[in-house]
Amino acid sequence: MNIFILTGAGLSAESGLGTFRDKGGIWSKFDPMKLATPSAFARSPDDVHAFYNMRRQNLLAAEPNEAHRALARLEEGLAGHGRLFLVTQNIDDLHERAGAQHVIHMHGELLKARCTACTSVTPWHEDLSVNHACPHCGETGTLRPDVVWFGEVPLHMDAIDDVLAQADLFVSIGTSGSVYPAAGFVEQAKELGIRTCEINLEPSDNARLFDETY
Template structure:
């Protein structure tokens, strides 16, 4: 068994929970319906915060009604089962939902932020925020109004936890990407980074990602089937 497994998850792991993907080969992803430049950039928020907040309010309500699927629960079992076998899991997600945590995962690096949190643009504090976010809401930490935004990484902003992610990649024994498009950097480059360290790589996806050619192994099918099967294989060895 590989001792240190690095797993990167994307929107495909949550699709079967009813959360839309951002990009897919059918052209039905979120950004095929909505204009990202008007909803997911700092400039868009500065120009029209009400519209941006309404978009994320709708997504937040959708998330609160969603439930983890078997892929999320399988990754939580993997995290729990590896230490007894001398292993450990680094779980990094591009997703801004909390379905990994609701399934039981304890250590998740959200490189694109978290939808159920708000961040103050004045003091930088983050606050759990499961309700609609209004432009006149006050920051619970500093008291300023009109300064809260979704705690998510927008286009043009730097992803979170990159130092920890690249350190984990350099120490991994296996890199696995699950439900990713392979189109968004820097996450799309993690497989090449792992390969440069001599780490074996595996793609688990509904269909081949844009960077599928970079992987040593591939398993295709619904995440709710492929991920539990893969985890059970690992935990049997």
């Protein structure tokens, strides 16, 4: 069996990483239009860097929880009998630290920096600022978090479409169901005749579209 699993911020909440749209979530405390858009970065890169530096340090102090470990075990258990297609909206690396071998990060990765000049991507675990030079091209002030901001196109969409078409089961875990294109995957799966399932503490915005909810 091939299982396509989409994970969201709710999966990492028990690891101490905040969700975004829940009561008390990150976007209730910070204005995303001032911290998570290309124009915000162009206007005030120091503020944007400070926000993501805080989140990076929070991530480095976090540990995978049992949900991350269970998905890693599922991936291992399916080997030889099928495949786990693990797609995450999360920009943390907790799936990988739990042992998952193949993870598609459609919204980028917080522990990487991208150069706006040469487009190279570099692992980055330290604080990032406008004073850092790109390790590849040497330009200063061009590094940004390698994350997808509001108004930008998510990553790896062609690969996601390909693996979804190969799935026998679509499962969404810990997502709000309000962020597109990820929120549209359930409809895409149903059009392909794939059974769908949602696992959430609270029903998502699109829970009614799933065959099963837990």
